[in-house]
Amino acid sequence: MSRADRFLKACRLESVDAVPVWLMRQAGRYMQEYRDIRGRHSFLELCKRPSLAVEVMLQPLDAFELDAAILFSDILVLVEAMGIEVRYEERQGPILPDPPRTPEALRSLRAPDPEEDLGFVLEAIRLGREALAGRVPLIGFAGAPFTLATYILEGGSPRDFLSTKKLMYQLPDAFGSLMMTLTEAVASFLRAQAEAGAQALQIFDTWAVALAPADYERYVLAHMQRLVEEVRSAADVPIIYFSLGASTLAGLLKLVGADVISFDWKIDLGEARALLGPRIAVQGNLDPLALFQPREVLERTVRLIVEKAGRWPGYIFNLGHGIHPSTPVDRVAFLVETVHSCLPCARREGGAG
Amino acid sequence: MSRADRFLKACRLESVDAVPVWLMRQAGRYMQEYRDIRGRHSFLELCKRPSLAVEVMLQPLDAFELDAAILFSDILVLVEAMGIEVRYEERQGPILPDPPRTPEALRSLRAPDPEEDLGFVLEAIRLGREALAGRVPLIGFAGAPFTLATYILEGGSPRDFLSTKKLMYQLPDAFGSLMMTLTEAVASFLRAQAEAGAQALQIFDTWAVALAPADYERYVLAHMQRLVEEVRSAADVPIIYFSLGASTLAGLLKLVGADVISFDWKIDLGEARALLGPRIAVQGNLDPLALFQPREVLERTVRLIVEKAGRWPGYIFNLGHGIHPSTPVDRVAFLVETVHSCLPCARREGGAG
Numbered sequence: 001m002s003r004a005d006r007f008l009k010a011c012r013l014e015s016v017d018a019v020p021v022w023l024m025r026q027a028g029r030y031m032q033e034y035r036d037i038r039g040r041h042s043f044l045e046l047c048k049r050p051s052l053a054v055e056v057m058l059q060p061l062d063a064f065e066l067d068a069a070i071l072f073s074d075i076l077v078l079v080e081a082m083g084i085e086v087r088y089e090e091r092q093g094p095i096l097p098d099p100p101r102t103p104e105a106l107r108s109l110r111a112p113d114p115e116e117d118l119g120f121v122l123e124a125i126r127l128g129r130e131a132l133a134g135r136v137p138l139i140g141f142a143g144a145p146f147t148l149a150t151y152i153l154e155g156g157s158p159r160d161f162l163s164t165k166k167l168m169y170q171l172p173d174a175f176g177s178l179m180m181t182l183t184e185a186v187a188s189f190l191r192a193q194a195e196a197g198a199q200a201l202q203i204f205d206t207w208a209v210a211l212a213p214a215d216y217e218r219y220v221l222a223h224m225q226r227l228v229e230e231v232r233s234a235a236d237v238p239i240i241y242f243s244l245g246a247s248t249l250a251g252l253l254k255l256v257g258a259d260v261i262s263f264d265w266k267i268d269l270g271e272a273r274a275l276l277g278p279r280i281a282v283q284g285n286l287d288p289l290a291l292f293q294p295r296e297v298l299e300r301t302v303r304l305i306v307e308k309a310g311r312w313p314g315y316i317f318n319l320g321h322g323i324h325p326s327t328p329v330d331r332v333a334f335l336v337e338t339v340h341s342c343l344p345c346a347r348r349e350g351g352a353g
Numbered sequence: 354m355s356r357a358d359r360f361l362k363a364c365r366l367e368s369v370d371a372v373p374v375w376l377m378r379q380a381g382r383y384m385q386e387y388r389d390i391r392g393r394h395s396f397l398e399l400c401k402r403p404s405l406a407v408e409v410m411l412q413p414l415d416a417f418e419l420d421a422a423i424l425f426s427d428i429l430v431l432v433e434a435m436g437i438e439v440r441y442e443e444r445q446g447p448i449l450p451d452p453p454r455t456p457e458a459l460r461s462l463r464a465p466d467p468e469e470d471l472g473f474v475l476e477a478i479r480l481g482r483e484a485l486a487g488r489v490p491l492i493g494f495a496g497a498p499f500t501l502a503t504y505i506l507e508g509g510s511p512r513d514f515l516s517t518k519k520l521m522y523q524l525p526d527a528f529g530s531l532m533m534t535l536t537e538a539v540a541s542f543l544r545a546q547a548e549a550g551a552q553a554l555q556i557f558d559t560w561a562v563a564l565a566p567a568d569y570e571r572y573v574l575a576h577m578q579r580l581v582e583e584v585r586s587a588a589d590v591p592i593i594y595f596s597l598g599a600s601t602l603a604g605l606l607k608l609v610g611a612d613v614i615s616f617d618w619k620i621d622l623g624e625a626r627a628l629l630g631p632r633i634a635v636q637g638n639l640d641p642l643a644l645f646q647p648r649e650v651l652e653r654t655v656r657l658i659v660e661k662a663g664r665w666p667g668y669i670f671n672l673g674h675g676i677h678p679s680t681p682v683d684r685v686a687f688l689v690e691t692v693h694s695c696l697p698c699a700r701r702e703g704g705a706g
Contacts, residue, residue, distance in 0.1 A: 160677065169650060210592040212618040212640050212673075214657065247601045250617040265565040266601040285567050289518040297522060304567065320565075324513065 003136045005098050009069040011200060011238035011260050011281055013314040019306055020067035021339040022139070023332070025062040025322030026244075027072050030329060033059045043088050047073050053124040054131050061136060063329070064336045068200070069128065069191070073121055075143030075204055078189055080152060081112035093157040100152065101163075103174035111185035114192035121189075122196040129197040139240075140198030142189050144205035145227065146220045152178070161210045168219050175219065183223045187230040194235030201231065202240040202262070209245020216252055225302035228257040240283060244321060250275045265290075265320030270308035281314030288319045291331045298331065299338050306342040313345050360421040364553055364591035364613050364634055366667035372421035372659055374692040375492075376685070377595075378675030379413040380425050383682060386412045396441050400426050406477040407484050414489060416682070417689045421489050421553070422481065424546070426474055428496030428557055431542055432504060434465035446510040453505065454516075456527035464538035467545030475549040476541075484552040492593075493551030495542050495560035496693045498580065499573045505531070512561045521572050528572065535670035536541050536576045540583040546589030554584065555593040555615070562598020569602055574609070581610040593636060597674060611682045618643075618673030623661035634667030641672045644684045651684065659695040666698050 006020035028034055037046070037056060046052045053072040061069055076094050080086045087095045100106050112118060128138050143151075151157070153164040169176045190201050205224075208216060228239055241258035243249065248266035254261065254276045263272050263284035273282055290301050302317075309315045317339045323332070359373035381387055390399070390409060399405045406425040414422055429447050440448045453459050459529075465471060481491050496504075504510070507516045521528045541556050558577075561569060581592055594611035596602065600620035607614065607629045616625050616637035626635055643654050646703045662668045670692045676685070 075518065095657060160642070160644075162679070164679065165640075166645050169643070169646040209619070210393075212638075212643075213621050214654070215640070245619065251624075266562070268566050268604075271604075285565075285570070285594070287518075289513070289515060290522070290565075292515075292519050293522040301567070324515065 003065065003067050004134055007316060008137050008238065010314055010316045011240070013279070013281055013312075015249055015313055016344050018135075018340045019310060019315060019317050019342050019344045021317040022068040022070065023060070023064045023323050024070075024319050026064075026070065027056045028323055029325035030323055030327040030332070031059055032329075033063070036319065043074070043320055045090050047077060047316060048120045048135070050120055050124040050127050053120075057124075058131060060332075061132075064333055065340065066136065066336060068139055069132055070127065070139040070202070071121070071125060071141060071198065073124065073141070075141070075148065075206075076151060077118060077121060078112070078142060078185060079148055081117040082109055082185065084109075086151060092162035094151065095156045097150060100157050103171055106152075106178045109178070109181050109286070111181060111188055114189050114277040118192070123194055125193055125196040125198050136235045138197065138202045139202055140190065140193035140196075141202040142186045142193075143203060144203050144208070144241075144243075145179050145186055145223050146211075147205050147207045148182050148186070149175075149178055149227060150210070151205045158207055158210065161207070164210070168215070172219070179219070179223045183227045183230075187227050190231045191226075191234045194231070198237065200238045200240060202233070203227070203258070204241055205241065205246075207245075208243040208249065211245075211249075213249055213252055216249055221252060221255060224256045225234075232257070238281075242283070247272070247343055254280055260314075260316065262316075263319060263320060268308060269305055270311075273309060273312060278312045278314070281316065282309055283316040283318045284309070285318070285320045286335075288321055288324050288327070291323070291335065293328045295331070295334055298335065302335065302338045303342060304333060306339065310345045315345070356420050357420065357487055360669060361552060361591065363667055363669045364593070366632070366634055366665075368666055371693045372663060372668060372670050372697045374439070374670040374689055374696050375421040375423065376413070376676050376688075377423075377672050379417075379419060379423065380409045381417050381676055383680040383685070384412055384416065384678055385682075386416070389570060396427070400430060401473045403473055403477040403480050405563055406473075407480045408475075410481055411484060412683075414485075417686055418693065419489065419689060421492055422485055423492040423555070424478060424481065424494060424551065426477065426494070428494070428501065428559075429504060429519070430466070430471060430474060431495060431538060432501055432565045434470040435462055435538065437462075437505060443518035449504060450508070452508050456524055459505075459531045459534075460525055462531070462534050464534060464541055467542050471542060471545070475545055478549040478551050481505045490552035491550065492553045492555055493546030493547075493549075494555040494557060495539045495545065497556050497561070497594075497596075498539055498576050499564075500558050500560045501535050501539070502528075502531055502564070503560045511560055511563065511627055514560070515529045519570070525572070532576045534573070536583075540580050543580075543584045544587045547584070547590050551590065551595060553591045554588070555595055555626065556580070556611070558594065558596040558599075560598075561596040561602065564598075564602075564699050566602055566605055569605055574605060577609045585610070591634075593646050595636070600625070613667070613669065614672060615669075616673060622658055622662060623664075626665060631665045631667070634669065635662055636669040636671045637662070637672045638671070638689075641674050641677050641680070641683045644676070644680045644688060648684075648687055651688065655688065655691045655696060659692065663695070668698070 240260040242262035265287035595615035618640035
């Protein structure tokens with residue numbers, strides 16, 4: 001077995017020879033190679049020119065023994081493809097200067113045609129698969145409907161979620177209709193990514209953290225379930241669900257139907273596994289800033305996480321959120337080595353390895 | 354029984370005639386009376402002139418049937434009393450333009466003398482008790498050591514906690530010494546507040562949310578335990594511990610030793626109670642933005658929370674965080690009425706009421 005297999009086998013709860021590891025935002029500013037290319041091209045150019053997206057995607061794979069590649073893109077390209085302007089400002093996150101705000105404007109939104117409106121993403125996946133040549137699997141991704149809804153309704157990164165929750169509470173039909181449109185858009189986008197060659201799909205629900213469990217259950221869960229069903233009916237690839245607030249919603253997240261739940265660092269992964277049971281794989285959950293720990297402390301931290309998470313098959317090491325731009329590169333190499341040196345769980349549930 | 358007793362009895366796990374309720378930031382911009390006085394005085398003036406602090410503290414008690422008053426102040430007055438400049442800028446949170454950053458500068462910090470350096474807070478409590486004349490109890494408060502440490506180390510509201518975690522991971526002795534100084538400062542400040550007449554004390558640990566459970570256990574828990582012990586040894590008043598991230602740390606929070614744990618809205622309060630057991634009271638946990646729900650939805654939301662939390666004695670209704678400045682005032686009145694109309698748990702643990 002090699003880097004080519006570990007990640008997908010872990011997603012499918014199969015035995016692996018070593019704990020697979022990849023890192024959210026593994027292609028990013030912490031690498032000199034990335035900063036060099038960003039000196040010549042804007043973030044959006046990297047997303048929209050498939051050859052550049054592939055070049056950037058490969059950088060961390062050449063530098064570290066990572067077990068998966070992830071499409072270089074942004075969750076808001078889908079929103080832009082729906083006709084909503086998105087600006088990426090340095091150091092302050094995306095801004096949507098004129099998003100639809102009235103129920104009528106929201107109702108008029110349509111799911112884009114992936115091949116026509118997001119062809120550059122599908123092309124990056126096709127080129128990426130070619131360039132990877134089976135070295136490691138390629139993960140596609142999209143934002144979750146609720147998270148995309150908050151960007152639209154707040155006009156950018158949410159501060160207090162007031163506009164989102166006002167619509168959700170006061171005009172639940174308009175909110176539900178927006179969620180349905182976004183669910184359809186995300187589903188067809190993810191299906192198209194799988195068709196283009198993505199071998200796993202991660203759904204980022206960054207802002208579900210805003211919701212009380214009862215509200216997640218009432219306003220979000222059914223859409224997520226439909227999304228997962230629709231993707232699965234057309235694409236036989238593992239689906240990973242990540243939420244920055246997953247820790248507080250763990251009991252509900254297992255109902256979404258994803259193959260893998262990816263956790264932030266604010267939960268004991270042993271407890272998370274106990275909550276999810278042995279039929280759902282787990283991904284996570286190192287605090288990205290733990291990469292600033294001295295090596296011997298980092299090693300202990302990593303081993304503790306693997307110990308807690310790895311008692312059952314179906315474990316993928318990752319950060320609890322994107323890597324910090326000022327992370328020391330040598331620490332990333334050390335992290336990957338340390339994870340690979342941990343003994344994975346080899347036993348299948350209820351049987352011998 | 355009346356508003357004079359409910360809150361303190363609930364803190365002490367005793368039976369009550371109605372579920373007590375108060376709201377974090379109940380004196381605030383959502384009230385016209387508050388905006389009027391803020392038109393004439395800065396936020397800091399309100400904090401530092403005891404007569405104004407008392408006037409503002411009383412505003413929500415005159416308007417709503419709340420069961421407790423809370424000192425009008427800010428957690429950073431303690432930091433300022435340590436000789437660190439704090440600026441309050443409109444709409445962007447506090448800024449510490451020149452906080453100590455080197456280990457030496459941090460080590461030279463000293464706990465202030467409450468009577469000498471924070472006399473205005475103690476005077477506001479004395480005057481407040483007089484003005485309340487037993488109508489409802491008065492809650493004093495302070496920031497938790499970790500939360501104050503993040504403000505100092507990040508120079509204001511934390512974005513990514515990089516400076517805090519770098520110090521914590523890379524110079525754990527310097528971080529520990531800062532935590533010890535802050536623990537001593539908070540302990541003596543809270544003891545002085547109790548001596549001045551505060552009948553309960555709430556400790557705000559807003560930024561503990563940044564920490565993985567293992568890091569909270571390693572770097573914060575012992576300080577919190579010492580803080581609670583030191584306050585308790587000198588003051589016979591209930592201690593409430595609030596963390597905006599409490600939900601993910603619930604299993605650890607019960608080890609702190611507080612009488613009451615106050616939760617944000619990102620946890621099912623039934624699960625939280627099960628985790629804490631029947632000997633620790635619980636406060637919370639309505640999403641502040643749920644006050645934008647239509648009345649009939651809000652009523653259901655409130656009743657569901659009370660039902661889940663109120664199966665044991667020792668429950669205080671509150672928001673999961675401070676009230677939003679644009680909250681409709683009529684909804685606050687409705688909320689308080691609704692909570693009081695809920696049947697409280699009258700049975701003591703293991704016996705009939």
